[in-house]
Amino acid sequence: MTNDLEIRIEQHDSGYDPKAYTFTRRPVVLKYYQRFTLIEQAIEFEKQLKGWSRKKKEALFNEDWDEVKRLSNLKKK
Structure with a gap:
């Protein structure tokens, strides 16, 4: 998180x-970023991402929203 x-x-x-x-x-490679208007939203999103699996993060990097959703549903079962 940064400004x-x-x-x-x-x-x-x-x-x-x-x-x-x-x-x-x-060297680091930026794979994804998102802008937030409220710092609290950014903190919450960062905490959420840290709990995601590598596959789910890779789907996010590829902006494969169907896969992100599919992987989210797998965890809930």
Whole structure:
């Protein structure tokens, strides 16, 4: 979550924080982003994404909304 996407990507790519998840996974590649008007919505969406499976995240990256929905329904059963 950031209010300046370019700076945030540069921070991750440069290894700005050795404790960050991305530190050993550089170079980073931005796969998806979404804009929110309220910071609370952004925080909630980020928390939600962290709980998603890799397959569901990949469907999101590909903007395959049918697959995102299908994978969401699988988890509910």
